[in-house]
Amino acid sequence: MLELKDVHGGYGKITILNGVSFSVPKASITTVIGPNGAGKSTVFKAIFGLLNIQSGQILLDGKDVTRQKPRQMIAHGVTYVPQGRNVVPQLSVYHNLELGGITSPDQARVRERIEKVMDQFPMLREFRNRKAIELSGGQQKQLEVARALLLDPKLILIDEPSIGLSPNLVQEVFQTLMRLRDNGVTILMVEQNAKAALAMSDYGLVLELGQTRMHDRAETLLGDPRVGQLFLGGHVEGIA
Numbered sequence: 637m638l639e640l641k642d643v644h645g646g647y648g649k650i651t652i653l654n655g656v657s658f659s660v661p662k663a664s665i666t667t668v669i670g671p672n673g674a675g676k677s678t679v680f681k682a683i684f685g686l687l688n689i690q691s692g693q694i695l696l697d698g699k700d701v702t703r704q705k706p707r708q709m710i711a712h713g714v715t716y717v718p719q720g721r722n723v724v725p726q727l728s729v730y731h732n733l734e735l736g737g738i739t740s741p742d743q744a745r746v747r748e749r750i751e752k753v754m755d756q757f758p759m760l761r762e763f764r765n766r767k768a769i770e771l772s773g774g775q776q777k778q779l780e781v782a783r784a785l786l787l788d789p790k791l792i793l794i795d796e797p798s799i800g801l802s803p804n805l806v807q808e809v810f811q812t813l814m815r816l817r818d819n820g821v822t823i824l825m826v827e828q829n830a831k832a833a834l835a836m837s838d839y840g841l842v843l844e845l846g847q848t849r850m851h852d853r854a855e856t857l858l859g860d861p862r863v864g865q866l867f868l869g870g871h872v873e874g875i876a
């Protein structure tokens with residue numbers, strides 16, 4: 637459903653992506669891994685219209701969406717959950733959800749969508765009147781994912797959902813993502829927690845120095861010794 641073809645781009649005149657190519661099938665989870673500074677988050681910004689793309693193409697369901705604005709990407713069914721904590725801490729869970737609907741192209745249906753999303757996340761219904769800050773880290777991440785779902789996305793770009801979470805909360809968030817995948821949502825995720833992320837993914841992508849170095853089924857990457865080296869922050873030798 638998503639295809640990047642030899643994408644080059646960066647910030648202003650600085651080039652960070654030097655030829656990123658990969659495709660993501662519908663209703664799958666793809667995890668992007670690679671050393672710090674490889675350009676993983678930058679790939680998401682490129683897809684979501686937040687980067688200066690110098691050349692190459694981004695296709696969504698075969699349609700050219702290169703250089704479209706975030707608002708247009710949302711209208712195409714793409715949402716972006718950036719790295720870090722993105723909830724408004726002093727507002728209630730419900731109010732945070734309402735804020736998530738502000739960019740929805742279909743305002744009339746936002747309330748209905750909030751109810752539907754709370755059906756999917758009973759924890760959010762239970763804590764709807766609590767301040768977001770009073771939720772655990774994993775619950776806050778689930779609130780962010782739920783908020784992204786208000787836009788009824790077909791593709792979610794999620795940047796390091798497990799950061800700062802204890803191992804059992806990481807599993808909770810991953811299970812949420814797997815459930816979404818099973819319901820037909822396509823997920824592209826950046827994760828430092830590479831082993832655990834690949835273990836629950838269908839595909840994996842290794843980025844290094846702004847280029848695609850490997851792209852394969854997740855279990856193949858997990859079994860590859862060169863990927864082990866990369867997990868430790870080493871250079872990938874001998875991979876064209």
Ligand SMILES: Nc1ncnc2c1ncn2[C@@H]1O[C@H](COP(=O)(O)OP(=O)(O)OP(=O)(O)O)[C@@H](O)[C@H]1O
Pocket residue numbers: 647650652670671672673674675676677678679
């Ligand atoms: N807004 C920006 N302006 C200029 N350079 C930037 C900006 N954001 C990121 N960069 C640079 O782009 C490069 C890639 O950054 P990016 O965040 O995509 O890496 P990453 O692979 O996601 O790293 P990490 O695993 O550390 O999050 C880095 O050298 C970074 O300094």
